[in-house]
Amino acid sequence: MPTYAITGATGQFGRLAVAELLRRGTAPADVVALVRDPAKAADLSASGVDVREADYDRPETLEPALKGVDALLFVSGNSVGARVPQHTAVVDAAKAAGVGRIVYTSVLRAASSDLPVAPDHVATEGLLAASGIPTTVLRNGWYTENYFGLLSQAEATGSIASATRGAAVSPATRADLAAAAAAALLDESTAGRTYELAGPSFTLTELAAAFSEVLGREVVHHEVSVEELTAGLQAAGLDAGTAGFYAAVDVATAGGALEGSTADLEELLGRPATPLTDALRAARV
Template sequence: MILVTGASGQLGRLVIESLLEKTAASNIVAAVRNIDNVKDLAEKGVHIRQADYTQPDTLVTAFANVEKILLISSSEVGQREIQHKNVIEAAKAAGVSLIAYTSILKADTSSLILAEEHAATEKLLAESGVPHVLLRNGWYSENYTGTIGMALEHGAVQGSAGEGKFSAAARADYAAAAAVVLTRDNQAGKVYELAGDNAFTLSEYAQAISHLSGKAVIYQNLPEAEYTKALVGMGLPEGFAGILADSDVGASKGALFNDSKDLSILIGRPTTSIEDSIKAAL
C-alpha cells in the first residue's frame, strides 16, 4: 500500500494519476483533510482516508497497514515543521518501510527562507530512524505561468532574480518522478535533486511569452523590497510576499539552478520545457 498525503492538492492529484499508471488502484491510499474533495478518486478504486497534519490521531489511523508514504510538504509556511513532525512520528508508529518527502533544491545548503522548514524536516527524518528518500523539488513552472494573464495585461514580468537561472519543470514532471520512486525498490537513503533540464532567466521567460503570445512582454527587475510591495499589491500576504521575493534574490545567486538531470533520468524523458508550459497556460 502506497499512501499519498495532501492527495487533493495540485501535486498530490498528479502523483495519484501517475501511480495509477504503475500499480492497481487498490494499492493506493489518498490521504486528505476532506474526503469529499476526492470522490472521483474513490470511484476509480483508490482508498480514501481522512488525515490532517495538525491532528496526530487521524494520521495514526490513516497510516495503518501502509508500506510507503509520500509526505507532500504542507502548504502552511511557518507551520510546516511541527506538521511534518506529526506525520513522521505517526509513520514511525505505524511501522512504514519508507517515507518519501518533497523537499526543496539543495535544502541542506540553501540560503532561501523557504528552505528552512525543509531542512528542519530533513533533520527530523534523519533523527527518526524511519527509512526515507528525499525528493528535493526545484521550482514549478506553474509558479510563473499561473500568473501569465497578469504579465500579458501589464506587458511585464516582475521579479528580483536579475539574471539568475531557474531550473523549473512542470508540476506533472515532479509528480511522475515521485511515482517512480514510490514504486521502485531500494530507495531509502537516496537524495534526488529534481530540476528541469533547461534553465531560464526571467528575461528569457518574458521573451518566450512575447514570442508565443505575439504581445510584447518585458522583464522588470526590482529591488527586493519593491518586489515584495508589488506582490502585496497583487493580494499576497506580506509575509509570504517577502518569502517569494527572497526566493527570487536567492535565484539570482544560483539557489534555484541545478543541472543534475535527476528528474529527467527518473521519469525517462526530457522535462517539460518552459515554452510548452507557456503554451499550455496561454
Template sequence: MMTIVVTAATGQLGRLVIQDLLAKGVTPGDIVAGGRNPEKLSELAASGVRVQTVDYDQPQTLAAAFDGADRVLFVSGSEPGRRIPQHKNVIDAAKAAKVGLIAYTGIANAGTTTMKLASDHLATEAALKASGLPTVLLRHGWYFENYTAQIPVYLEQGAVTGAAGGGRISAATRADFAGADVAALLNAGGGEVYEMGGDESFTLSELAAEVSRQTGKPVVYNDVPTDTFAEILAGVGLPAPLPQILADVDRAIRDGELHVGTGDLSRLLGRPTTSLEDAVRAAL
C-alpha cells in the same frame, strides 16, 4: 503488492501522483489517498482508491492512514511557519506505524540554499533522519506553473516583474515532478537524495521573451530590488509573511540557488523534462 499512502492528495501535486500510480498499473485498492477534505476525493473513491482523512494537525488521522502502509509519499505542507509541528506529527505517526519507507517532497538544494522558504524543509529532513525511518528525499525545484499561471498578468502589464536579476531557474511542471516522485516511491530502497530540476534552465528575461514570442505582444522583464518586490507583492494582497518569503526566493534565484544541474528529474522520468517553450504553449 504494497500499500502506498499519498498525503495531501487533494492538492495539485498529490492528485497527479495518484493519477500516475494508476497509470503505472498500481491496483487502486493498494493506494490510500489522504486529504483534509476527503469528499473532494470522491472521484478517486469511485475508482477503487481508498480515501481517508489526513490532517497534519490531527495526529489520529495520520495514525489511521499509515496503519499497514508499506510506502508513504509525504507531500510537504503548504503553510510556512506551521509546517515544522505539522511535519513532526507526520513523522511521529509514520514511525509509530513502522512504515516501510517515507518519501518527502522538499526543496531543491536544501542542503546549501539560504532562502527562507527552505528552513522548514531542512528541519523536516533533520527530523526524518533522526526518526530512523527509511527515507527518500525528493527535493523539488520551482514549478513552471508558478509563472505560467501569471501569463494573463504579464500580458496585461507588458512585463514580468521580479528581483531575480539574471539568475537561472531549473523549473519543471508539476506533472514532471509527480512522475519522478512516483518512480522514486516505487523503486527506491531508502537513503536516496534526488535534486530535481528541469533540463533547461532559464532567466526571467527569457521567460518574458518566450511569452512575448508566442503571443506576439510585447513583454519585458522588469527587475527591481528585493525589498521593492516584497512591497509590490504585499500591495497586490498577499498576506504576510508571503511577500517577504517570495521576494527572498527571487533573491535566491539571483544568487544561483534554484539552478539544478544533476539530471535527476529526467533520469527518474525516463524522458526529457518539459521545456519552457512547451510549458508556455500549454498554458496559452
C-alpha cells in the same frame, strides 16, 4: 502487492501523483489516498482507491491512516511556520504504524538554500533521518506553474519585473515532479538517496522571450531593486508579509537558489523534462 500511500491526495500535486501510480499499472486497491476531507476524494474512492482521513493538524488521525502502508509519499505541508510540528506528527505516526519506506518532497538544495521555506525542510529531513525509516528525499525546485501569474501580467502589460539580478531559475512542471515522485515511490532502490529535481534553466529575461513567443506580443523584463519589487507587489494588493516573502525568494534566486540540473529529474522520469514553452502553451489552452 505493496500498498502505496500519498498524503495530500486531493491537492494539485497529490492528485497528479495518484494518477501517475495508476497510469503505471498500480492497482487502485493498492493505492491509499490520505486526505483531510474524504468528501473531496469521492472520485478517487469511486475509482477503487482506498481513501483515508489524515490531517496533519490532527495527529490522532495519522497513525490509523498509515496502518498497513508499505511506502508513503509524504507531500510537505503548505503552511509556512506550521510545517515542523505537522511533519513531526507524520513522521511519528509513520514510525508507530510500521511504514516501511518514505518518499519526502523537500526543496532544491535545502541544506544550503537561502529560500525562506528551506529551514522547515531541513528540519524535516533531520526528523526522517532520525526515524530509522528508509527515506528517499526529493528536493523539488520551483514549479513552472509559479510563473503562470507572470504570464497573465505579461499579456496585460507587455512587461514583467524581478530582482533576480540575471540569475537563472530551473523550475519543473508540477506534473513532472509528481511523476518523478511516483517513480521513486514505486522503486525501492531509491531509498537512501537524495535527488535534486530541477527542470530546464532560464533567466527572467529568457522567460520574457518565451512569453513573447507564446503570447504573440513583445514582453520585456525589467530588473528592479528588492525595495522596488516589494513596493510594486504591495501596490498590486499583496500584504506586507506576502510581498516580503516573494521579494525574499527573488533575493535567494539571485544567489542561485533555484538553479539546478535536469539530470536527477530526467533519471526518475526516464524522459526529458517538459520544456518551458510547452508548459506555457498548455497553460493557455
